Amino acid sequence: MEDYKPKDLSFIPQIRGIAVVGATAKNKYFILRTFNAAFKGKLYAIRRENKRIEELPDIPVYTRLTDIPADEPVDFVFISVPREKVLEIIKDCVAKGVRLVSIFTAGFADEGTEQGRRYQAELISYLSQNPGIRVLGPNGMGIYFPRLGIRWRTSLPHEYGDCGMVAQSGGLANLMIHGLVNEGVPVSKAFSIGNAIDINVLDALNYLKDDTETNFIITYIEGLPPEAGGKLFKILYECRKPVILIKAGRSDQGAKAAMSHTASMAGTYRAWPYAIHQAGGILVRSFEQLLNLAKFIKFIGARPVNKLCMVSLSGGYGVICADVLGDYGIELPAISGRTRDKLNHFFTLPGTSLNNPMDVALLINDSSSVEQILETLLDDPEIEGIIFENSPNNLALPVRPDVDLVTDFINILKKAKKSSPKPIIVIIEDIGFDEIRQRIKRELQGIGIPVYSDITEAAETIEFVNQYVSAAERIHYKKMY
Amino acid sequence: MEDYKPKDLSFIPQIRGIAVVGATAKNKYFILRTFNAAFKGKLYAIRRENKRIEELPDIPVYTRLTDIPADEPVDFVFISVPREKVLEIIKDCVAKGVRLVSIFTAGFADEGTEQGRRYQAELISYLSQNPGIRVLGPNGMGIYFPRLGIRWRTSLPHEYGDCGMVAQSGGLANLMIHGLVNEGVPVSKAFSIGNAIDINVLDALNYLKDDTETNFIITYIEGLPPEAGGKLFKILYECRKPVILIKAGRSDQGAKAAMSHTASMAGTYRAWPYAIHQAGGILVRSFEQLLNLAKFIKFIGARPVNKLCMVSLSGGYGVICADVLGDYGIELPAISGRTRDKLNHFFTLPGTSLNNPMDVALLINDSSSVEQILETLLDDPEIEGIIFENSPNNLALPVRPDVDLVTDFINILKKAKKSSPKPIIVIIEDIGFDEIRQRIKRELQGIGIPVYSDITEAAETIEFVNQYVSAAERIHYKKMY
Numbered sequence: 001m002e003d004y005k006p007k008d009l010s011f012i013p014q015i016r017g018i019a020v021v022g023a024t025a026k027n028k029y030f031i032l033r034t035f036n037a038a039f040k041g042k043l044y045a046i047r048r049e050n051k052r053i054e055e056l057p058d059i060p061v062y063t064r065l066t067d068i069p070a071d072e073p074v075d076f077v078f079i080s081v082p083r084e085k086v087l088e089i090i091k092d093c094v095a096k097g098v099r100l101v102s103i104f105t106a107g108f109a110d111e112g113t114e115q116g117r118r119y120q121a122e123l124i125s126y127l128s129q130n131p132g133i134r135v136l137g138p139n140g141m142g143i144y145f146p147r148l149g150i151r152w153r154t155s156l157p158h159e160y161g162d163c164g165m166v167a168q169s170g171g172l173a174n175l176m177i178h179g180l181v182n183e184g185v186p187v188s189k190a191f192s193i194g195n196a197i198d199i200n201v202l203d204a205l206n207y208l209k210d211d212t213e214t215n216f217i218i219t220y221i222e223g224l225p226p227e228a229g230g231k232l233f234k235i236l237y238e239c240r241k242p243v244i245l246i247k248a249g250r251s252d253q254g255a256k257a258a259m260s261h262t263a264s265m266a267g268t269y270r271a272w273p274y275a276i277h278q279a280g281g282i283l284v285r286s287f288e289q290l291l292n293l294a295k296f297i298k299f300i301g302a303r304p305v306n307k308l309c310m311v312s313l314s315g316g317y318g319v320i321c322a323d324v325l326g327d328y329g330i331e332l333p334a335i336s337g338r339t340r341d342k343l344n345h346f347f348t349l350p351g352t353s354l355n356n357p358m359d360v361a362l363l364i365n366d367s368s369s370v371e372q373i374l375e376t377l378l379d380d381p382e383i384e385g386i387i388f389e390n391s392p393n394n395l396a397l398p399v400r401p402d403v404d405l406v407t408d409f410i411n412i413l414k415k416a417k418k419s420s421p422k423p424i425i426v427i428i429e430d431i432g433f434d435e436i437r438q439r440i441k442r443e444l445q446g447i448g449i450p451v452y453s454d455i456t457e458a459a460e461t462i463e464f465v466n467q468y469v470s471a472a473e474r475i476h477y478k479k480m481y
Numbered sequence: 482m483e484d485y486k487p488k489d490l491s492f493i494p495q496i497r498g499i500a501v502v503g504a505t506a507k508n509k510y511f512i513l514r515t516f517n518a519a520f521k522g523k524l525y526a527i528r529r530e531n532k533r534i535e536e537l538p539d540i541p542v543y544t545r546l547t548d549i550p551a552d553e554p555v556d557f558v559f560i561s562v563p564r565e566k567v568l569e570i571i572k573d574c575v576a577k578g579v580r581l582v583s584i585f586t587a588g589f590a591d592e593g594t595e596q597g598r599r600y601q602a603e604l605i606s607y608l609s610q611n612p613g614i615r616v617l618g619p620n621g622m623g624i625y626f627p628r629l630g631i632r633w634r635t636s637l638p639h640e641y642g643d644c645g646m647v648a649q650s651g652g653l654a655n656l657m658i659h660g661l662v663n664e665g666v667p668v669s670k671a672f673s674i675g676n677a678i679d680i681n682v683l684d685a686l687n688y689l690k691d692d693t694e695t696n697f698i699i700t701y702i703e704g705l706p707p708e709a710g711g712k713l714f715k716i717l718y719e720c721r722k723p724v725i726l727i728k729a730g731r732s733d734q735g736a737k738a739a740m741s742h743t744a745s746m747a748g749t750y751r752a753w754p755y756a757i758h759q760a761g762g763i764l765v766r767s768f769e770q771l772l773n774l775a776k777f778i779k780f781i782g783a784r785p786v787n788k789l790c791m792v793s794l795s796g797g798y799g800v801i802c803a804d805v806l807g808d809y810g811i812e813l814p815a816i817s818g819r820t821r822d823k824l825n826h827f828f829t830l831p832g833t834s835l836n837n838p839m840d841v842a843l844l845i846n847d848s849s850s851v852e853q854i855l856e857t858l859l860d861d862p863e864i865e866g867i868i869f870e871n872s873p874n875n876l877a878l879p880v881r882p883d884v885d886l887v888t889d890f891i892n893i894l895k896k897a898k899k900s901s902p903k904p905i906i907v908i909i910e911d912i913g914f915d916e917i918r919q920r921i922k923r924e925l926q927g928i929g930i931p932v933y934s935d936i937t938e939a940a941e942t943i944e945f946v947n948q949y950v951s952a953a954e955r956i957h958y959k960k961m962y
Binding site: 106107153154155167168169170171172173174175178179181182220222246248249250251252253254256257258285286287288291313314315316317318319320322323324325326327331332350351355356357391392393394396397429430431432433434438453454455456 | 587588634635636648649650651652653654655656659660662663701703727729730731732733734735737738739766767768769772794795796797798799800801803804805806807808812813831832836837838872873874875877878910911912913914915919934935936937
């Protein structure tokens, strides 16, 4: 553990020039078009034929990297040539003084063949002689850095935020980026490291740990070399930002799959949950858990919530919620006498219930009352936050057609959010009426209220946060996000 | 247990005339309009003022039920009058020979007051003298029977299907009905029983157990009288249809909430999971689990699936899926030599992987290959079914813009479904691109392929089904749905 020296990646925000090696007419210069559409620096194409590409006439073309004038720096090279030619290109990169290379080409150790492994060994051997260049891949998508316009697919969002990401799998990185941005959690930098012959999970994680543009981190790990576990735990231990991890290859059948995917040894999972928790990381098991947790951290922060008031429009669903929250150790304290006195006069309509869970029932038709109720609840020192459940059918099909319940509901929550810094969480079930659900999600998540489609998602998320905070506080009074 | 005599509800499909007592101008004759919009039999309004309602001129009006001509039968009466007047109306119902009454009015035991309990006790006492009339409620929505056009809200769907339902809570019944219909699982009959002074969970469940229009049942239970647990287990034990149950009030805070909601004693939950499983019921914990399971039973049946082939477009997500399926005891067997021989020639593109999980990667651009792959897999006796994961970002933002991946994907699965009776399940993550996701869901669920948004949902659902089938087979070779 003592001898681990993470590789220096701090030059990444200073990437000035990018060259693409291997863009072909066959795939319509896909990756070249991608960089051309967004990269803010200078872009070059390296191709056999020394003439401009008709469809992309503004991009200068060279047959070799070393032909680019010496006073034009190329800091990053994206390589998509057949595997037998990769080493040759890397040599040119070193000659040109390139800082970072991304090898998209697959067919190395990931192929599971002797020949694939030999090609990979050759690359590793060459790099060990040339320690100044950093390499992503092979068999990875490289780096996504939307602020600089560095993307590996045209379809990846331009928006950038403060969530860092490391993933071995490019497909999963795409899925995670789209999923996060869709929830209002844009990404600062994402690394897709593939077979990881140089930059590995630890290096990327270590970089993001100190990156000022990154406030929390998502890590997808298929496997680590046997000795790397301890190093991972050390980085997590030192990291003062929440790190959400998902470990693939937990089971035997998953481990076998990971082996064939990125030639990763999945290692023994048994110790992980405890060790990650002890080190202050947050280990999730599914992609959905990951998204749910990321948006909580983004909107509310890594802030523990133990005592909530559960507000709903259906007594029955309120009971289910009380149960599920109880399963995750979240308490619904009785409404205090003082708060009860302030609220009593609102709860005269049939079906309403001034308890916790609270049933506002038809009161929802009267925004001003619900606003006052929420404000009073948030003002109660016994209540650390509110979960508000409303069903899309109630919103879409109001009993009183003259009331625009959707707009009212959004406004009620906007006012509540303004009135207090305490966490507010909304549940809108995924039962159709999709436009309404999406609108509520968009508008509320836009002001920092996470919206979930099931109480279990919310409860599970809160439990992850609560456990993280207790571990982080124990470790070293970590600065919370 | 021996002396339990379930109440006879078999007359319900023969309801000819309905009267609404208490429709007022104040709520724009809400319930009267609801019945008027869909009920296929004769409808009457009972109101103080003996004249037709201007907005609903076709509905005959009487001041008392007993004023309706003797040769015009009224089988069902919906009561929405102040609580102190309910008993008087019930007396008229008995005089008129009404079979079924639904008391919408709240403010009985649910109110938690002495006076509320007294009103409820009076009703119970009167009914014990008049055992021929059946009563739903008070504080419930009554019955939803879409084939006859009996609904308690105009917004409830007209579609009818084969899923029966019992729920104490009306709000939750609405949520469940909308949720089920949105997933392509329409309802045969739903009972919202509220305080359940006459028809209780057991009666409704017993009725649905024998109802020829119902093939599986969803039951939401807040509480049961102490002696009813054994009776419930007996009905489940005898029932040859899958019964999905959700028990609210599992936790202390949930139990307290249930008490204030429908005055139900939640009882001790500890024994439930084991007892329900032994009796052949399926106990879920959340609303989402309930919907996920209901659509599996509807589309695939209560059919056990232990060995699957997992097909995906992302090796990384495939590994996560392998893990999660492993967590739920679902095996991904190695692809057999024979099948491998048949498929080998397809798997030449980089990124593809002929394993289980299988990565078809860019092969997805070639529908005909993927069709042949799926057909070959479904033909393999070692493989009991397929889970196919595709990400909406892959579908929405294809690398080759000339291919309509969404239509292709739907067609691939339609052909696979036609080629084999084995279960096919699709995962499309909920990460935006909502139109595409909804279209795929609609089209595939329309042909019996359940679509989930996360592998965990699918795995959990399969585990519920597998456990149910093993219990049901042990009990008495139950006829599977």
